[in-house]
Amino acid sequence: MISPNTPIPNAAALKAWRAELVETRKRTRGRVLVCATGCRALGALDVSKAFRDKLASAGLSQEIDVVETGCHGLCARAPLVLIEPQDFLYGPVAPADVDEIIEVTLRGGKPVTRLCGKADGQTTAVLREEPFYRAQKRDVYRLCGRVDPKRIEDAVAYGTYETLAKVLTSRTPEQVISEVTASGLRGRGGAGFPTGRKWALCRDVAGDRKYVICNADEGDPGAFMDRALLEGVPHQILEGMLMAGYAIGATNGVVYVRAEYPIAVEHAKIAVEQARAHGLLGRNILGSKFSFEIDIRMGAGAFICGEETALIASLEGRRGMPRPRPPFPAQRGLLGCPTTINNVETLANVPLILRDGAAAFSAVGTAGSKGTKVFALAGKVRNTGLVEVPLGATLRQIVFDIGGGIPGDRPFKAAQMGGPSGGCVPAQYLDLPIDYDSVKQLGAIMGSGGLVVMDSSTCMVDIARFFTDFVHKESCGKCVPCRVGTKQMLDILVRITKGEGRMEDLEKIVSLGEMIRASSLCGLGQTAANPSLSTVRHFRDEYEAHIRDHRCPAGVCRALLKYTILADACTGCHACAKKCPVAAIVGKAKKPHEIIQAKCIKCGACREACKFDAVRLE
Amino acid sequence: MDWAPAQRILQQMSPVGESDLIPLLQNLQDTYGYLPAEVLTEVSRQTGIPTSRMYGVITFYAQFSMKPRGRHTIRCCRGTACHVRGGQSVADAVGRVLGIADGETTQDGRFTFETVACLGTCFLAPVMMVDNDYFGLLRPEKVNSILDAYP
Numbered sequence: 165m166i167s168p169n170t171p172i173p174n175a176a177a178l179k180a181w182r183a184e185l186v187e188t189r190k191r192t193r194g195r196v197l198v199c200a201t202g203c204r205a206l207g208a209l210d211v212s213k214a215f216r217d218k219l220a221s222a223g224l225s226q227e228i229d230v231v232e233t234g235c236h237g238l239c240a241r242a243p244l245v246l247i248e249p250q251d252f253l254y255g256p257v258a259p260a261d262v263d264e265i266i267e268v269t270l271r272g273g274k275p276v277t278r279l280c281g282k283a284d285g286q287t288t289a290v291l292r293e294e295p296f297y298r299a300q301k302r303d304v305y306r307l308c309g310r311v312d313p314k315r316i317e318d319a320v321a322y323g324t325y326e327t328l329a330k331v332l333t334s335r336t337p338e339q340v341i342s343e344v345t346a347s348g349l350r351g352r353g354g355a356g357f358p359t360g361r362k363w364a365l366c367r368d369v370a371g372d373r374k375y376v377i378c379n380a381d382e383g384d385p386g387a388f389m390d391r392a393l394l395e396g397v398p399h400q401i402l403e404g405m406l407m408a409g410y411a412i413g414a415t416n417g418v419v420y421v422r423a424e425y426p427i428a429v430e431h432a433k434i435a436v437e438q439a440r441a442h443g444l445l446g447r448n449i450l451g452s453k454f455s456f457e458i459d460i461r462m463g464a465g466a467f468i469c470g471e472e473t474a475l476i477a478s479l480e481g482r483r484g485m486p487r488p489r490p491p492f493p494a495q496r497g498l499l500g501c502p503t504t505i506n507n508v509e510t511l512a513n514v515p516l517i518l519r520d521g522a523a524a525f526s527a528v529g530t531a532g533s534k535g536t537k538v539f540a541l542a543g544k545v546r547n548t549g550l551v552e553v554p555l556g557a558t559l560r561q562i563v564f565d566i567g568g569g570i571p572g573d574r575p576f577k578a579a580q581m582g583g584p585s586g587g588c589v590p591a592q593y594l595d596l597p598i599d600y601d602s603v604k605q606l607g608a609i610m611g612s613g614g615l616v617v618m619d620s621s622t623c624m625v626d627i628a629r630f631f632t633d634f635v636h637k638e639s640c641g642k643c644v645p646c647r648v649g650t651k652q653m654l655d656i657l658v659r660i661t662k663g664e665g666r667m668e669d670l671e672k673i674v675s676l677g678e679m680i681r682a683s684s685l686c687g688l689g690q691t692a693a694n695p696s697l698s699t700v701r702h703f704r705d706e707y708e709a710h711i712r713d714h715r716c717p718a719g720v721c722r723a724l725l726k727y728t729i730l731a732d733a734c735t736g737c738h739a740c741a742k743k744c745p746v747a748a749i750v751g752k753a754k755k756p757h758e759i760i761q762a763k764c765i766k767c768g769a770c771r772e773a774c775k776f777d778a779v780r781l782e
Numbered sequence: 783m784d785w786a787p788a789q790r791i792l793q794q795m796s797p798v799g800e801s802d803l804i805p806l807l808q809n810l811q812d813t814y815g816y817l818p819a820e821v822l823t824e825v826s827r828q829t830g831i832p833t834s835r836m837y838g839v840i841t842f843y844a845q846f847s848m849k850p851r852g853r854h855t856i857r858c859c860r861g862t863a864c865h866v867r868g869g870q871s872v873a874d875a876v877g878r879v880l881g882i883a884d885g886e887t888t889q890d891g892r893f894t895f896e897t898v899a900c901l902g903t904c905f906l907a908p909v910m911m912v913d914n915d916y917f918g919l920l921r922p923e924k925v926n927s928i929l930d931a932y933p
């Protein structure tokens with residue numbers, strides 16, 4: 165038996181330990197897997213506590229394990245609970261539901277139907293029957309939601325680190341690189357650079373000290389894939405980093421996590437400590453000649469630090485400003501040493517490639533983009549959550565088959581892909597297979613995988629204004645076109661959303677956008693105009709409505725809105741006045757009410773509160 | 783100014799080089815609640831890292847503050863997913879309830895209010911965090927009762 169703090173001497177001992185752990189697991193007859201990461205926002209920790217307490221008083225603690233896991237994926241139904249071995253997926257679950265789950269499922273083996281999903285009027289109790297999961301291919305996320313991220317024992321029981329042992333004992337670094345190259349894996353952090361090629365470049369540079377950096381800065385609004393991976397399967401990421409380190413000849417790794425992800429920071433720190441205690445980090449890992457250490461560093465609230473040279477500057481204790489390349493980080497990176505920077509999801513793919521081989525990996529995907537891609541599905545869509553599909557899946561599959569479509573069945577307008585560097589993909593491309601190259605042709609980018617769905621109640625001019633405001637605030641200030649150009653772009657867009665735009669503004673957006681793109685140093689500036697350019701290109705009519713008719717078709721731009729109460733429809737129930745946050749609604753009980761326009765902040769709360777459709781929006 | 787905590791941090795992190803500046807400032811801010819100028823001057827004297835260098839870094843990163851911060855930090859998401867689901871009205875409500883703008887601290891030192899690019903909790907948009915607690919599926923009228931739990 166491996167005791168908690170003994171290093172594992174070699175590959176055989178790791179294998180034996182895994183066998184023991186699997187055996188131990190058989191002593192319990194079921195597991196209650198409560199997502200304690202994303203779902204924590206809706207009280208998941210109360211749910212897991214309720215399970216622990218009530219199973220103890222029911223005398224079932226020995227038979228049933230309660231495990232706080234990472235994300236199950238279907239976040240829209242948070243808090244989620246998955247019951248093994250039946251694989252019943254319940255959500256949303258409240259502490260009050262726990263007694264019934266214990267009685268019906270854990271004692272009786274039957275599903276609690278009211279907590280299950282529904283598809284076509286049928287109850288779908290079992291996870292793989294849910295339409296949300298049926299069309300997915302969950303490879304990278306397979307263990308997310310299944311293992312306890314705070315216990316290395318759980319990771320090992322599921323085979324984490326076993327491929328590392330195989331690699332260290334029977335592969336040369338060159339073989340590892342050629343396997344990754346042959347798989348066709350491209351970086352998941354945005355640019356899609358071939359990972360094997362990146363590693364080969366770094367391997368070829370001489371240096372006693374080299375670094376592997378795991379980029380977990382994930383700043384794109386609307387993206388939460390990397391967060392879920394680091395929170396849910398931290399050991400899988402460490403395994404990927406170890407393999408990268410072995411391949412390029414590095415001795416040190418750094419995980420750079422953004423400070424806004426406290427759970428990810430905590431889980432990564434715990435994982436590093438446990439890996440160290442078991443000799444999976446440190447000197448002569450698993451008895452091999454390979455030694456490797458990993459540090460966790462937290463970002464300090466700057467979006468630009470996701471860019472690789474800015475990230476390095478930040479790790480060196482400087483302002484996070486990008487610098488020109490070459491030299492590339494592979495040549496001169498952290499502290500002047502050759503450095504490989506990879507995204508979290510890229511690294512999470514590596515152990516799978518080396519376990520199953522390049523051929524199995526490249527059997528999935530399109531000609532130029534292999535494997536699966538994880539998308540963070542958010543915005544106006546029913547099944548918000550994490551979706552993993554083969555590259556080449558269509559937007560329709562993601563948004564409708566998996567995502568369940570748009571609440572209220574309003575029409576799909578666009579999907580914003582790739583965050584502030586990306587663009588808006590309109591409805592006519594719903595059936596286009598998505599990969600790195602196809603998305604680029606539409607003026608968006610795959611980016612890290614954020615996918616925000618927009619419907620008829622989203623104003624595209626407002627979205628362009630929103631992203632331009634974002635990049636303007638996050639510009640590091642080094643290049644004038646990015647620093648000043650985005651401000652001018654913002655001024656134009658603000659003017660249009662206020663109904664003060666001019667038709668020639670549209671041409672100005674295009675020429676200004678192209679100038680910013682051509683003359684900025686880093687990816688932030690080069691793509692800063694994408695949201696404006698792609699919306700002008702695909703939604704010109706909306707811009708024209710704002711400029712020519714002073715009208716916001718989606719009813720979003722506040723300066724162009726006016727809320728009034730229709731006297732003949734108003735019953736004087738006072739419901740709207742109670743909801744109005746600024747007390748702008750006056751009127752006697754049972755008499756028609758009125759909105760004082762000077763006070764109104766146009767939040768729309770009254771319109772939502774009114775049961776008689778008496779609030780009109782112009 | 784109580785100098786002992788800074789001393790402890792410097793000892794724990796020793797040897798402190800320029801590349802440790804950000805974790806050093808993070809530790810100091812965690813302990814003091816903000817980055818007091820006197821402490822920075824003394825840290826500079828002991829580590830040899832110029833105060834100008836520190837000031838450059840502090841003003842670049844949104845996380846750092848040289849002014850006292852509130853006991854609790856509210857972070858409202860202004861990301862895309864939250865934006866399309868009404869995040870702006872939640873942020874407006876926080877501002878209204880506390881009577882302060884983005885980046886400010888209440889007079890009584892209870893709250894500092896910030897907006898951030900994304901909290902990675904977009905599936906529950908709109909979202910905010912108070913200290914390390916997440917709150918999702920917000921409505922402007924829920925803000926009051928959430929804040930009440932943070933004295």
Ligand SMILES: Cc1cc2nc3c(=O)[nH]c(=O)nc-3n(C[C@H](O)[C@H](O)[C@H](O)COP(=O)(O)O)c2cc1C
Nearest residue numbers: 351352353379381382383470471472506507510687
């Ligand atoms: C403004 C900007 C922000 C970026 N943010 C991230 C990020 O949050 N996460 C990430 O992995 N890559 C980000 N990148 C891309 C990185 O520079 C780098 O290409 C990537 O980490 C390489 O990893 P990969 O090859 O595994 O994709 C960003 C790039 C730019 C220009």
Ligand code: SF4
Nearest residue numbers: 744764765767768770
């Ligand atoms: S739109 Fe908002 S502010 Fe205006 S009256 Fe209605 S509730 Fe009040």
Ligand code: FES
Nearest residue numbers: 859861864901904
């Ligand atoms: S957009 Fe608000 S949490 Fe991501």
